[in-house]
Amino acid sequence: MESLALSVLPVPKPSFFHSNPTHRKKGFPCWPPCEPRSSRSPVSTRLNCHKMFVPGFGEASPEAKASKNLHHFFNYIAVKIVSAQLESYNPEAYKDLMEFLETHSLNDGDEFIASLMRESSSHKALALRILTVRSAYCKHDFEWDNLKRLAFKMVDESNTKLMREYVLETSHVTEKETGK
Numbered sequence: 001m002e003s004l005a006l007s008v009l010p011v012p013k014p015s016f017f018h019s020n021p022t023h024r025k026k027g028f029p030c031w032p033p034c035e036p037r038s039s040r041s042p043v044s045t046r047l048n049c050h051k052m053f054v055p056g057f058g059e060a061s062p063e064a065k066a067s068k069n070l071h072h073f074f075n076y077i078a079v080k081i082v083s084a085q086l087e088s089y090n091p092e093a094y095k096d097l098m099e100f101l102e103t104h105s106l107n108d109g110d111e112f113i114a115s116l117m118r119e120s121s122s123h124k125a126l127a128l129r130i131l132t133v134r135s136a137y138c139k140h141d142f143e144w145d146n147l148k149r150l151a152f153k154m155v156d157e158s159n160t161k162l163m164r165e166y167v168l169e170t171s172h173v174t175e176k177e178t179g180k
Helices: 060-091 091-103 109-119 121-141 142-171
Strands: none
Touching: 060 091, 060 109, 091 121, 109 121, 121 142
């Protein structure tokens, strides 16, 4: 048995791998080839080659787009918290904030706060309070793990529901037959 030795022949590397191994990340080939994003945008993170390529997002990643939406959402939450607090102990400031909300959109949180700051000195105090609450809520109260769990659950349940509906439509099986 010792006479059965396998010889290892050098195998050329497939052409889709980079010739310089320092350009590969975790040994995975990727498309487009890995290059620092700093050459395309000010963000200095590397493209994760082992993840899906998501076209159509320009210079930002899907995560960057989601974080921007969360940023605006945190502003909305902070306004709701501050208005609820003001309603019980400072009706005049509550009225000022509600009147401002009638004429200004909360779609862009930073634009809303900038406008609120420039309205008057009392509005500036409201804006600073909203900024404080926005930061505190984001850092201490928002349940990031719960967000991830709920997002996974929602995607799984939605996928299952849509696939079930499609199968029922295409197979001509009635709901009585499936027991649902």
